[in-house]
Amino acid sequence: MALRDVVINRIHRMDNSTLVVLAIVLVAVLAALVYGGTRIVTGGPDSSAGPKVVWEDRAEAASTPVGESGHVTVFAQDKAVVGRDLRDGKVLWTVRDGDNSLPGRAVDRSGTVIVHFEGGEVRALHPDAGRTIWSHQIPKDSEVTTGDGSLQLVDRIVYVTAFDHVEALNVDTGTALWSTRLEGAVLGGLQHAKGTLLVRGLSSDTVYYALDPGTGSVRWTKRTDRTTSPMLATDTVFLSLRDNTILALAATDGSEKWHIQGSLQDMFVHDTTAVLMGDTTRAYTLLDGKERWSLPVSKKSTFQKTVVDGVLVIQTRGEVIAVDMPSGRIAWRQEATLYDAALGSVLVNRDDAIYALDPGSGAEQWSMPDPTADSDEMIGGHTAGFGRHLYLWTFNAKSTSPSMDRKGLLVIETPVSSG
Numbered sequence: 001m002a003l004r005d006v007v008i009n010r011i012h013r014m015d016n017s018t019l020v021v022l023a024i025v026l027v028a029v030l031a032a033l034v035y036g037g038t039r040i041v042t043g044g045p046d047s048s049a050g051p052k053v054v055w056e057d058r059a060e061a062a063s064t065p066v067g068e069s070g071h072v073t074v075f076a077q078d079k080a081v082v083g084r085d086l087r088d089g090k091v092l093w094t095v096r097d098g099d100n101s102l103p104g105r106a107v108d109r110s111g112t113v114i115v116h117f118e119g120g121e122v123r124a125l126h127p128d129a130g131r132t133i134w135s136h137q138i139p140k141d142s143e144v145t146t147g148d149g150s151l152q153l154v155d156r157i158v159y160v161t162a163f164d165h166v167e168a169l170n171v172d173t174g175t176a177l178w179s180t181r182l183e184g185a186v187l188g189g190l191q192h193a194k195g196t197l198l199v200r201g202l203s204s205d206t207v208y209y210a211l212d213p214g215t216g217s218v219r220w221t222k223r224t225d226r227t228t229s230p231m232l233a234t235d236t237v238f239l240s241l242r243d244n245t246i247l248a249l250a251a252t253d254g255s256e257k258w259h260i261q262g263s264l265q266d267m268f269v270h271d272t273t274a275v276l277m278g279d280t281t282r283a284y285t286l287l288d289g290k291e292r293w294s295l296p297v298s299k300k301s302t303f304q305k306t307v308v309d310g311v312l313v314i315q316t317r318g319e320v321i322a323v324d325m326p327s328g329r330i331a332w333r334q335e336a337t338l339y340d341a342a343l344g345s346v347l348v349n350r351d352d353a354i355y356a357l358d359p360g361s362g363a364e365q366w367s368m369p370d371p372t373a374d375s376d377e378m379i380g381g382h383t384a385g386f387g388r389h390l391y392l393w394t395f396n397a398k399s400t401s402p403s404m405d406r407k408g409l410l411v412i413e414t415p416v417s418s419g
Helices: 003-013 016-035
Strands: 052-057 064-069 072-076 080-085 091-096 104-107 113-116 121-125 132-137 150-154 157-162 165-170 176-181 191-193 196-202 206-211 218-224 231-233 236-240 245-250 256-261 267-270 273-277 281-285 291-295 304-308 311-316 319-324 330-334 337-342 345-349 353-357 364-369 377-386 389-396 406-413
Touching: 064 104, 064 113, 064 377, 072 104, 080 113, 104 150, 113 150, 113 157, 150 191, 191 231, 206 236, 218 236, 231 267, 236 267, 267 304, 304 337, 304 345, 311 337, 319 345, 337 377, 377 406
Parallel strands: none
Antiparallel strands: 052 406, 064 072, 072 080, 080 091, 104 113, 113 121, 121 132, 150 157, 157 165, 165 176, 191 196, 196 206, 206 218, 231 236, 236 245, 245 256, 267 273, 273 281, 281 291, 304 311, 311 319, 319 330, 337 345, 345 353, 353 364, 377 389, 389 406
């Protein structure tokens, strides 16, 4: 007799109570597989599946996505941080600190949500429930009562500013690793790169502080007559002066490396190359400011620009141009409308469809119909991406100032992951 027939015969001989016991055992085994470290996947996301809109919300136009942790996606609003279910957008929790604004927020790779409130309090929140894991108050021991807070999370260390203090906190415990008091109010703009922590402050004039991120000691300071935000890229600090000069300083000691005329808002840096857009587009060597290449593309003829993987992507009238930053070579060009770059892809719109393109070659990675194609809305503005999800904002397409007229948020699951 075949094994299958033997099993069926035995089952037929069992009474109802025996069958119930077997059913209970089977359920227990399945539960152990699901919750005991071995996950059974039945119909879960397939990496080969095409992109799709997971959910959309008409009320979240003022929110900024901060990061994802498991099935939770974290959004920052003006005065609150919100955890939402990544699968359907349902609000799971909301945390606020009275009427205080929220100048700093981040999600650690462990999943912990770090938030910084206007009153100088820093909290670590559990992503599933929003409960407080730890809380830390930045000292307020001087006459300085203003100063914008800012926060950077680097290698599991929380760097944070408030009032006239800069502090480094352990991400797991909130313990202060060091605390440095500056001579005036901190204006925020906290940046970290290549072993340097850069802070913008204000006393009688604007002061830029370069700190050792390991000890908090001040390495050097630079005073200027402007309060614009600096740029810290690789081993160079860029400052914008009132006479429209961009000053390049060595991050290690603050010595001047070179300077050039232009606006810091029109500069892009990758590795050892700085690209500045003006009447033409020119690239300079980061070390000494020597010109590398130039292209006859002016900032007046561009409508959108972004940098991804060392490629400068420019939107001109009716065309998207991708320029390899080290060489100045035009990598590719297409008739399309540029959205932004996210998840390592260049996002464009062409023929009422969204395309994700490889930055280096322009090859299509995936595409999907534009969800707003048959409406009075359009996709635009800055795009965020975490894991396999894109966060796109929609605007009133007929508005004369669409950037001020957000309508909603689209969350799209893609076949491409940021890792």
